[in-house]
Amino acid sequence: MQNKNDIGVLGLGAMGQNLALNFASKGLTVSVYNRLEANEERVLADFVSKYKNQGHFIGFTDLETFIDSISEPRKIFMMLKAGQALEEVINKISPFLKEGDVLIDGGNSHYIDTDRRVKKLRKHGVGFIGCGLSGGTFGALNGPCLMPGGDKKSWSNVKDILQSIAAKDEEGNFSCEWIGPGGSGHFVKMVHNGIEYSLMQIIAETYDFLIKAVLMSNQEVLSVFRQWNEGELSSYLVGITCEVLSLEEGDGRPLIENVLDIVKQKGTGKDIAICALEHGVVVSTITEAVNARYISGMEKSRANINRSKKAINKNNNLSKGNKEITILSLVDSLYCANVISIIQGLKLIQKVSKANSWDIDISKILNVWAHGSIIQSKILQDMNNQFKRNSLDEILIEKINQSRIENLILIVSLATQNQIPFHVYSAALSYYQALSSSNLPANLIQLQREYFGSHGFEKKTSIGKLSHIGRSDT
Numbered sequence: 001m002q003n004k005n006d007i008g009v010l011g012l013g014a015m016g017q018n019l020a021l022n023f024a025s026k027g028l029t030v031s032v033y034n035r036l037e038a039n040e041e042r043v044l045a046d047f048v049s050k051y052k053n054q055g056h057f058i059g060f061t062d063l064e065t066f067i068d069s070i071s072e073p074r075k076i077f078m079m080l081k082a083g084q085a086l087e088e089v090i091n092k093i094s095p096f097l098k099e100g101d102v103l104i105d106g107g108n109s110h111y112i113d114t115d116r117r118v119k120k121l122r123k124h125g126v127g128f129i130g131c132g133l134s135g136g137t138f139g140a141l142n143g144p145c146l147m148p149g150g151d152k153k154s155w156s157n158v159k160d161i162l163q164s165i166a167a168k169d170e171e172g173n174f175s176c177e178w179i180g181p182g183g184s185g186h187f188v189k190m191v192h193n194g195i196e197y198s199l200m201q202i203i204a205e206t207y208d209f210l211i212k213a214v215l216m217s218n219q220e221v222l223s224v225f226r227q228w229n230e231g232e233l234s235s236y237l238v239g240i241t242c243e244v245l246s247l248e249e250g251d252g253r254p255l256i257e258n259v260l261d262i263v264k265q266k267g268t269g270k271d272i273a274i275c276a277l278e279h280g281v282v283v284s285t286i287t288e289a290v291n292a293r294y295i296s297g298m299e300k301s302r303a304n305i306n307r308s309k310k311a312i313n314k315n316n317n318l319s320k321g322n323k324e325i326t327i328l329s330l331v332d333s334l335y336c337a338n339v340i341s342i343i344q345g346l347k348l349i350q351k352v353s354k355a356n357s358w359d360i361d362i363s364k365i366l367n368v369w370a371h372g373s374i375i376q377s378k379i380l381q382d383m384n385n386q387f388k389r390n391s392l393d394e395i396l397i398e399k400i401n402q403s404r405i406e407n408l409i410l411i412v413s414l415a416t417q418n419q420i421p422f423h424v425y426s427a428a429l430s431y432y433q434a435l436s437s438s439n440l441p442a443n444l445i446q447l448q449r450e451y452f453g454s455h456g457f458e459k460k461t462s463i464g465k466l467s468h469i470g471r472s473d474t
């Protein structure tokens with residue numbers, strides 16, 4: 001084959017197709033590969049014929065000829081489902097790769113898998129980059145947020161290409177910066193997704209609160225969210241919430257009223273919760289967002305317990321003036337829950353980065369997330385400006401000031417009185433209250449552990465041992 005292409009895109013799902021189009025729009029020639037399986041026979045041919053006027057695409061269903069069509073050192077962007085399918089493809093193409101070639105995994109792979117792949121391929125001189133990618137199908141086409149990490153030597157070969165397709169800020173800074181070695185790129189994407197889960201759940205809880213405690217209509221909630229999206233609460237997620245809340249059924253009723261209240265997940269939220277527990281870092285807002293999704297799927301239990309529930313008095317008889325005050329308090333509460341969620345995620349990055357000697361620069365992460373990502377928001381941008389001068393604790397102290405926390409307490413109490421499940425808001429409040437408390441009941445737990453297990457306990461001045469009768473040795 002004579003004229004080889006600049007880059008290969010492997011996997012033509014919606015994300016892969018849009019990335020291929022994005023690369024082509026930057027003047028790159030693109031080899032595209034898709035497997036030939038029963039329900040995917042037409043995908044490749046359709047893509048190449050549909051977009052032939054939008055770029056130079058050549059399609060392949062054979063891995064060896066696909067690899068051979070890319071100019072050396074080859075750059076191959078894989079956009080495949082994480083897990084076994086990806087592992088198989090990597091094993092199949094590895095024999096055709098040469099020293100200096102670079103494989104980029106743009107999916108949501110687990111960072112431990114990425115770490116292993118970086119090491120394995122390095123032995124053959126092939127660079128492996130785990131590239132967290134955020135922004136959905138729109139971002140893939142128009143400018144995603146990219147979080148590349150792995151084989152640093154390969155970065156200089158792919159930096160320009162990856163930055164060319166990424167989102168940019170007003171000053172032209174790319175939402176694509178080198179994160180660090182090993183699985184660090186995918187690790188940061190996993191934390192991004194955990195924050196994404198939590199921010200989505202906060203918005204959902206707010207929606208529920210406005211409907212059930214403030215007794216607003218869907219249209220009224222929509223106008224509140226629209227107003228918020230103009231100020232300090234403005235974010236990609238609040239913006240798309242306005243979009244989906246304005247969708248209507250054929251009969252003019254809001255679509256949301258006809259949507260099942262059960263939500264699934266692909267697993268990155270669960271992965272961060274497990275990772276945080278293993279590293280002894282609290283990401284309770286994220287874990288609670290994952291739990292909320294699981295509870296939504298507990299259909300049978302939900303139906304049983306709901307049937308047996310006796311009516312409890314609610315406190316939703318707010319006067320007009322009180323409604324306005326409540327909405328103002330909600331602004332502060334939303335702000336607090338967002339900040340605490342992001343800080344919990346960032347603290348996990350700090351801890352795991354240190355444990356792995358990745359040396360991840362938090363300010364760089366905040367810059368990268370600020371555009372193109374699902375969690376981009378005004379709050380995140382403000383935190384970034386502040387992080388340049390302050391620690392995460394200092395940011396927490398400054399952002400969660402007295403009046404904001406009082407409002408969060410008020411809103412959590414009102415939600416409780418109205419029997420509204422407030423997974424993330426409550427977790428955020430407990431986290432803050434525990435951190436800001438001068439003493440915790442952990443002293444009692446110390447003595448209980450010592451009593452039944454002789455675990456010892458620390459006194460304020462020395463180490464103690466209980467010696468009274470009645471102590472059990474179990």
Ligand code: 6PG
Pocket residue numbers: 108133134135136193196264265266267268269373374
């Ligand atoms: C992004 C998203 C994306 C993720 C989906 C689905 O940043 O573009 O994080 O990568 O795959 O949001 O996640 P769940 O199915 O787990 O909700």
